[in-house]
Amino acid sequence: MNEMIDNLLATGLELWNWFPADWQTFLLILGKVVLILVPLMLCVAYITYAERKIIGYMQVRIGPNRVGPRGWLQPIADAMKLLFKEVIIPTRSDRFLFLLAPVLSIMPALAAWAVIPFDRGMVLTDVNAGLLYILALTSIGVYGVIIAGWASNSKYAILSSLRVGAQIVAYEIAMGFALVGVLMASGSLNMGDIVEGQAGGISSWYIWPLLPLFFVYFISGVAETNRAPFDVAEGESEIVAGFHVEYSGMAFAVFFLAEYANIILISSLTALMFLGGWLSPFEGFVEAGHWLGETHIFWFFAKACFFAFCFLWFRATFPRYRYDQIMRLGWKVFIPVTIVWLFVEAVMVVAEVGPWAV
Amino acid sequence: MNITDFLFFVFAGLVIAAALGVVLSRNPVHSVLFLILTFFACSAIWLMLEAEFLAITLVLVYVGAVMVLFLFVVMMLDINVAKMREGFVNYLPVGALFAVAIVAAMIWVVGPVGPDVMGTASLDQAVRHAADYSNTEALGEILYTDYVLPFEIAAVILLVAIIAAIALTLRRRPTTKYQTPGKQIKVKRNDRLKIIKMDAEVSND
Numbered sequence: 162m163n164e165m166i167d168n169l170l171a172t173g174l175e176l177w178n179w180f181p182a183d184w185q186t187f188l189l190i191l192g193k194v195v196l197i198l199v200p201l202m203l204c205v206a207y208i209t210y211a212e213r214k215i216i217g218y219m220q221v222r223i224g225p226n227r228v229g230p231r232g233w234l235q236p237i238a239d240a241m242k243l244l245f246k247e248v249i250i251p252t253r254s255d256r257f258l259f260l261l262a263p264v265l266s267i268m269p270a271l272a273a274w275a276v277i278p279f280d281r282g283m284v285l286t287d288v289n290a291g292l293l294y295i296l297a298l299t300s301i302g303v304y305g306v307i308i309a310g311w312a313s314n315s316k317y318a319i320l321s322s323l324r325v326g327a328q329i330v331a332y333e334i335a336m337g338f339a340l341v342g343v344l345m346a347s348g349s350l351n352m353g354d355i356v357e358g359q360a361g362g363i364s365s366w367y368i369w370p371l372l373p374l375f376f377v378y379f380i381s382g383v384a385e386t387n388r389a390p391f392d393v394a395e396g397e398s399e400i401v402a403g404f405h406v407e408y409s410g411m412a413f414a415v416f417f418l419a420e421y422a423n424i425i426l427i428s429s430l431t432a433l434m435f436l437g438g439w440l441s442p443f444e445g446f447v448e449a450g451h452w453l454g455e456t457h458i459f460w461f462f463a464k465a466c467f468f469a470f471c472f473l474w475f476r477a478t479f480p481r482y483r484y485d486q487i488m489r490l491g492w493k494v495f496i497p498v499t500i501v502w503l504f505v506e507a508v509m510v511v512a513e514v515g516p517w518a519v
Numbered sequence: 520m521n522i523t524d525f526l527f528f529v530f531a532g533l534v535i536a537a538a539l540g541v542v543l544s545r546n547p548v549h550s551v552l553f554l555i556l557t558f559f560a561c562s563a564i565w566l567m568l569e570a571e572f573l574a575i576t577l578v579l580v581y582v583g584a585v586m587v588l589f590l591f592v593v594m595m596l597d598i599n600v601a602k603m604r605e606g607f608v609n610y611l612p613v614g615a616l617f618a619v620a621i622v623a624a625m626i627w628v629v630g631p632v633g634p635d636v637m638g639t640a641s642l643d644q645a646v647r648h649a650a651d652y653s654n655t656e657a658l659g660e661i662l663y664t665d666y667v668l669p670f671e672i673a674a675v676i677l678l679v680a681i682i683a684a685i686a687l688t689l690r691r692r693p694t695t696k697y698q699t700p701g702k703q704i705k706v707k708r709n710d711r712l713k714i715i716k717m718d719a720e721v722s723n724d
Contacts, residue, residue: 183522258552289653293575300583304555307587311548311594319594326591330584350655486700 193285197274205421206236212473219477246410251314254407258312263408263415266305269298270422277429278353280439280458291352292344295430296337299385303329305419306387306394306404313407321403324484325387325394331491332384338499339378342371343434345506356438362454363442368435370509373502375435377495379468382427384491386420388472390479391487398481428468429461436464527567533560547593555586569648572655 180188210225210232217224225232250259276291278284288294303325310322344350346367347358359366368375384391395403405416432438439461443453482490537560540553558581565574626632662670 255548288571290571290575290655293572293579293655297575297579297583300579303583303587304590307590307594308552311590322594323591326587330587333584485698489700 190285197285198271201271201274201422201425202418204425205418206240208421208425208469209239209417210236211469212476215470215473216477219474240414243410243414248410248412249407251407254314255312258308259407260412262305262309262312263412263419264305265308266302267415267419267422269302270419270426273298273426276352277426277433278356278438279461281353281357281456283458284353287351287353290350292340292350292355295352296340299336299423299426300329300333302385302419302423305416309408309416310404313404315407317400317402317406318404320400321394321396321406324396325404328387328391328393328487328491329385331488332381332495335377335491335495335499336381336385338496338503339371339374339381340434342374342499342503342506343367345503345510346371352433356433356440359437360440360444362440362445363437364445366435366437366440366442370506371435371502373498375431377499378435379427379431379471381491381495382431383472383475384487386423386427386472388420388424389476390482392481393484393487396481424469424472425465428472429465431468432461432464438464523567527564530560530563530567534564547596548590551586551590551593554589555582558582558586569652570654572658 177185213235214224214232225235228234228238250256273295275285276288276294278287306325307322310318310320310325313319343355347355349355349358387394393399393403395405397403400406405413408416437460439456439458441454441456441460443451444456445454447454534557537553537556541550541557544550544553558577562574562577562582565571565577
């Protein structure tokens with residue numbers, strides 16, 4: 162038996178060495194990408210289930226419980242249903258752009274995961290400008306929605322894409338400024354370095370010195386993903402379903418996947434940049450070597466899950482914002498708050514108050 | 520041809536093809552989307568030149584913000600393609616003149632003739648930086664030391680431009696009704712609702 166396994170391993174290694182060195186690198190990267198994307202897609206599928214369950218319990222009802230034990234197979238059933246539905250393309254629509262829009266909306270949501278570190282050193286590409294890369298990618302996600310609205314050749318859809326365009330440009334500025342705060346605190350654009358800069362337990366996380374920026378970032382994140390209470394893009398009571406009113410089947414499902422992938426992305430980013438990612442909250446409070454004080458990927462997942470839960474919680478709690486008030490909040494509240502706090506932070510850095518890396 | 524060369528030709532080809540698409544496509548929305556593709560391919564080329572800060576900023580600023588607003592405006596146009604193509608022959612000489620002038624200027628600046636303003640002669644000696652080289656840091660150091668004054672002046676000019684643009688477009692029509700959200704939030708129950716006590720009415724039947 163052991164001999165057989167050894168033989169198998171040897172043949173496997175031989176096969177691996179048969180590839181040229183370039184191909185080996187390429188295959189390794191491809192393998193890592195699959196290792197990130199498959200669990201991510203599973204998370205996306207099950208966050209839809211979690212959403213229906215959690216909101217169900219918040220509204221004192223049960224939620225999906227028919228498909229599989231306790232409804233656990235519901236997301237699979239939904240995916241199968243959407244796969245087999247016909248994708249209807251409206252007659253006077255722009256055919257190519259109509260089909261390109263869902264792709265444009267999911268592509269940045271997935272590509273951003275390239276620089277997200279899950280644990281110390283566990284990252285696909287450890288680029289120096291990681292934070293900038295993420296900011297750039299989250300900002301191009303809006304094209305999917307805008308193009309979908311225009312290509313559908315429908316009044317409701319174009320209204321929605323105009324709303325989204327203005328909303329995302331407004332909140333992106335506040336979001337970018339909040340990230341400038343993180344950048345000033347950590348002195349680095351590298352995601353791994355940002356997390357390592359928060360070492361030393363719960364009291365050294367950036368959430369405390371950057372509290373206003375944390376709130377601005379997370380709320381802007383909710384607005385960027387077009388989730389309730391900022392979901393005027395969908396606004397089912399006003400413009401039917403907004404930009405995806407003409408979409409059906411898998412084309413619609415891809416928009417859905419992109420939205421949930423973005424939720425997980427924003428949750429993970431908030432956990433990484435403000436709550437110390439994979440660092441333990443008890444570091445420095447328990448004696449060295451105790452398992453509670455160790456860094457672990459589990460901490461990262463726990464923090465990200467908390468924020469993902471908040472997304473669902475908001476949806477069950479808040480009524481939809483009126484559109485002019487969304488704009489007011491973005492331009493007249495968040496941007497001044499971030500600018501003022503950046504000044505405060507600069508003074509704190511110069512006066513050496515707080516846990517600054519410089 | 521190694522992989523870097525191959526990628527360069529792919530992206531360079533994409534830049535040219537997309538740029539042609541900008542001028543040749545009939546629909547203005549398609550033109551804007553081609554322009555976005557051009558920016559994207561350009562930024563990929565800049566990435567291969569180890570200018571990652573510029574490359575990502577190009578995507579962030581132009582693709583992520585400027586072109587969104589561009590698209591926004593173009594999408595709302597009521598496009599009449601036939602009318603737009605009318606003056607083509609009339610405008611052709613002027614357009615061609617500008618195209619020739621720009622090509623000549625570019626050859627003068629980067630080509631083999633003329634002064635070597637871009638330092639193309641020394642390009643052969645360009646060295647690959649180590650993996651820990653940070654383009655962002657290098658740019659920041661130069662911008663905030665050697666070029667701090669021009670940099671700040673540029674920032675102030677941009678600020679003035681923003682304020683000017685807002686001031687130019689700001690108009691308050693007397694007929695428009697405004698709400699003050701702060702006031703709306705401050706409203707208490709007693710401001711709008713009056714609860715009165717009254718005795719139950721007893722019917723006499």
